[in-house]
Amino acid sequence: MAVTLADVARAAEVSTSTVSRALTRPDRVDERTRTRVLDTVRVLGYRPNRAARSLITGRTGSIGVVVPDLTNPFFPDVVAGIQGRAHERALTTLLADSGEDPDAERDLLATLAPQVDGLILCGSRLPGAELAAAAGRSRIVLVNRAQPGLAAVTVDNGGGARQAVEHLRALGHRRIGLIPGPPTSHSARQRSEGARRAAADCGAELVELAPAPPTFDGGEDAADAVLRTGVSGVLTYNDAVAIGLMHRLRGYGVEIPAELSVVGFDDVQVARMACPPLTTLRFPRRDAGRLAVERLLHLIDGEPAEDPDPLPTQLVVRGSTSRHR
Amino acid sequence: MAVTLADVARAAEVSTSTVSRALTRPDRVDERTRTRVLDTVRVLGYRPNRAARSLITGRTGSIGVVVPDLTNPFFPDVVAGIQGRAHERALTTLLADSGEDPDAERDLLATLAPQVDGLILCGSRLPGAELAAAAGRSRIVLVNRAQPGLAAVTVDNGGGARQAVEHLRALGHRRIGLIPGPPTSHSARQRSEGARRAAADCGAELVELAPAPPTFDGGEDAADAVLRTGVSGVLTYNDAVAIGLMHRLRGYGVEIPAELSVVGFDDVQVARMACPPLTTLRFPRRDAGRLAVERLLHLIDGEPAEDPDPLPTQLVVRGSTSRHR
């Protein structure tokens, strides 16, 4: 029923191979035949059958993307970057959500891998060894997660945490609380580590609290602990935690930033909608997505391509931080 | 390099057709040969080549999903529902974001359609005629958008708006403002219409403002207009608008809900994080997604399937509404 290559060939009075070439290797075809073929293609409304093409080339023309949680406003931006670039490169994206569950992620990886030319794994929760193994079977690019030997687009998490601590220190805060993220998260560990080093360097005392789930609820539940430590400034793993924390604290009647300064991480959309608007760290999420596609294309073409520098983070100062006292 | 059907056939000492049958029509194969084949499949780690299968069956085993804006926290939940159900049905999802741009949506539709067995269009911005035409070429299910003759999963938007108005009226508000959504949006029109009817029915005066972009910024920009009308309660097209509005108003020193009650729509995650927490309307977004997949599968199997009832909306009362005066 659909128009096939053979139909075009017949109509243009050439062989199927010529039509195929005119479409995939225009330079290998005489200009006059080429235009004739291309015209018939247009007239007949021919659309190549991707399955047939894949079958022979081994390429699918799509890439797979796995994110831990689409509901986390962090990821849609990365995805937007990925899809934008992929679209420009005439690639389709298969997007899947692992729900932050390593088992689900493994499963998705297995089902996606054979259907795509390569995979972009955002904030993967899989153990390094498993990632390395998977990378042997398919082309993989990591986002916001590093693994020796694997291609990755990373963020300067440590540097961001440093900026946060220095900012608080500059405002006069000496004792600074830290609500770390999930210990399984690579970026969480980097952020904590960066904060630790920065505190040591600038003469602040870092009070590390228990790790919290990286969510609004996680932040709410951490409020009591923060209060107990008596710190005057606190840095959280991400914005969701910061906002949950502020929310609960406001309920307690704690004035922010007068009594406590709060710094988030990621600058998700809601950061500026919070009350008070949240001081946080921003990095170019869309660019991260675009870059990841670029890296993946390199991998697919078998080019070497060294890992680029981590993407820079930038402090965005809003109303949730102020001078101590 | 990969294990093929022929490899399995050789190892199990049967023909390729038997292997194929054992996999796709287990009942048409003798039990003993079947287990033997299935065992070899497992041992060899055989995975059917989807391209080859598609080429012959005409099915791709995937469905396409188009949303207007992944960044809008409304959609990830719907998508989660879709992906969950699709996964259970062994379908892969191709997810794309149209950026609320009808041209982009048209484009996506064209590229996605040939690669999938069917499409789920969430809150499509395309004109009805175009949708109808597209539905002629591919199987399509609409979500939160209705179009005569097309399969759809809808939400009781009108009923939701009615609940909002009645809630405000019950609290003593007589003059109620309405910030409508984009006129191109089907759900926006339904919500406005529902509010109008409810106001007429319960003796409230509905003051309709100019439509706002369905975003935080749109809400902020509508603040002046709301103030000018002097209404004591206001209903917005969605939560983002409500939160933007409250944000700006707080900046003006307006007390919410003491001076103005605000009701949103959708109950996105940030609704409860807003200050004050937002009274809003909730409906089962995940279920909407799951249902959409179900409907699509019916379509694909050529079953008739009548349209189900709109999904019910439910008022969630929080701190942004209170008694008038």
Add this chain to the structure above:
DNA sequence: GTGAAAGCGCTAACAG
């Protein structure tokens, strides 16, 4: 119940 044979629509050598 099982196998042989014939393609699905396309690309990629290989000759000419």
Add this chain to the structure above:
DNA sequence: CTGTTAGCGCTTTCAC
């Protein structure tokens, strides 16, 4: 520069 010839890996008649 173009056509001929083989398949890619799988499903599906059609005989047996």
